Amino acid sequence: MHWSKLYIPTLRENPANAEAVSHRLLLRAGYIRQLTSGIYSYLPLAQRVLLKITEIVRTEMNRIGGQEFLLPALNPAEVWKESGRWEVMGENMFRLKDRKGADLCLGMTHEEIFTAIARDEIRSYKQLPQIWYQIQTKFRDEARPKSGVLRVREFIMKDSYSFNIDWEGLDAAFEAHREAYCRIYKRCGLEFAIVEASSGAMGGSKSSEFMVYSDAGEDWIASCPDCGYAANVEKATSRIPKIEDEEGPNSPEEFPxxxxxTIEDLTKFPGGAPAQSQIKTLVYVLDGKPALVLMRGDHQLNDTKLADATGAVNIRPGHAEEIKDLLGALPGSLGAVGVENILIVADNALRGRKNMTTGANRDDFHLRGVDIDRDIAVKKWAELRNVASGEGCPECDSTLRVDKAIEIGHIFKLGTKYSESMGAKVLTAEGKEVPIIMGSYGIGVGRIMASAIELYNDSDGIIWPASIAPFEVVVTPANFSDVAQREAAEKLYNELKESGIDVLLDDRDERPGVKFKDADLIGISYRVTVGKKLKDGKVELFTRKTKQSRDVLLADAVSEVKAELSAALTNI
RNA sequence: CGGGGAGUAGCGCAGCCUGGUUAGCGCGCCUGCCUUGGGAGCAGGAGGCCGGAGGUUCGAAUCCUCUCUCCCCGACCA
Structure with missing residues (x-):
């Protein structure tokens, strides 16, 4: 490929409106352009990167017996109604009507469609197991698209689904995917972590996420440096010191x-209480029904944990008016003492606590001396608290840390959620009809691209892992008007191409500085500069990652490049 | 959905507060000369419905009202 013929619209200046590093560099290096919020056009360089990533994904999926499909992005409402997700997905689903007025949607994921195929076609255990996958565009009407290509409304995803007759089969398919994903991310050159995750609206029993640690991420991961425990904070637990309370009065005492x-106000108020001796009372609306959520004063509620613990799908904090109607007081003076007929969910950290302080459900009054077991009708105890850095690891004696990360993959043991709701059943060897046991496995292709940039960049631009770089090598004649340099560069370019290397020739009549800056910016792994040392039969081999260059004989250039590349590709 | 910010040339921005001939600057782009190892120089040139609608005014990029869009923080999010 000749640079002069390729559309690579690099920008000299940093684009406005691009905060995340990957967003800024993808725009500046001419990989993407935004069409509208959360929707991007992928220019030729980006398409080359995406194709390299999907090719790696494809070979690794095929290796575990996956069969590639291509399913419709445009779906009829019926299938989604069968699984119940037409309602569950809410405003995140793009919906439309056809000319006859029938409801359609754009697929956010494809459990329903694949399950429908399985239901219609698979009759016998003899046809199982199956692993089916596709690499396809998904649509989600995100409330707030952000960070360039990291959180978008239209994106490419590899999604696969396993179908098994028994749970052991699901375990095997899950494990096969876990291993395939490790190979995929490793081959893409990413440093990643596998963490325990919440299954959320997907349903199912167990799920693991594949994460790249990065400040550009939106998830928080709790991890233990000693034993390797790692979990999304939506799922993570931790050890905290037990608190021994002094005996309080025989019944709660109201005081003005x-x-x-706020909790903070009450810690400073004369006669108040330290945060860890306060009960924080939150009003939430769970699938339309109000509930009180009780936390220790210094702890934060994790919404996902609340949803998981209660089985609620739609949860939101109550509005001030709702709260006033419900409890007779405004936030700031809320409590659960004496409350009946409202679901009360309490965090485990409050178990057995006595002599606590909480709101009195009367504005500007609180209660002290509250004994949870005695005074509050807790209906459900659960792990609701956000873990914090510095707390004890739940699996060893060490201390947890909490870091930000980008989710690049998620694997789920779905079980029979979809096969039961949609009637995908098969006959066993004994002639019994049973629901197919399913798993669901996703990889965000665009997020791999963006994560690689978040991980590997410097002030000059992108530093691609060679395996997913749009080109492996660029041949740069310092002065393309110089006949000797031009001819040597073209010859070298052809030789590299013939030996199967992905090579770009910078044939532009630009000054060398422009070409060097552009090559660095777009992040090509190696550059061979054909310049003034050509008269000694030498060219320079420049490594983008290290910014080191060394002279090599022109005659040896192809083999030197090959050696560098194969070293780079096996080291990752 | 709440809070904040921004829409002026392909990109980055000034001008707006305090209305007034032809709306500027840098980069990029085109032509020519010159130059060729880290985004050169000189000369000439093209390119704008000042996001949209309505209003105030003799006169609006500028003031007022409405509206659309984008970005950031939060809420939200397999």
């Missing part, structure tokens, strides 16, 4: 707390 609205 004018102006006190």
């Amino acid at each position: 707390t004018p102006g006190v609205r």
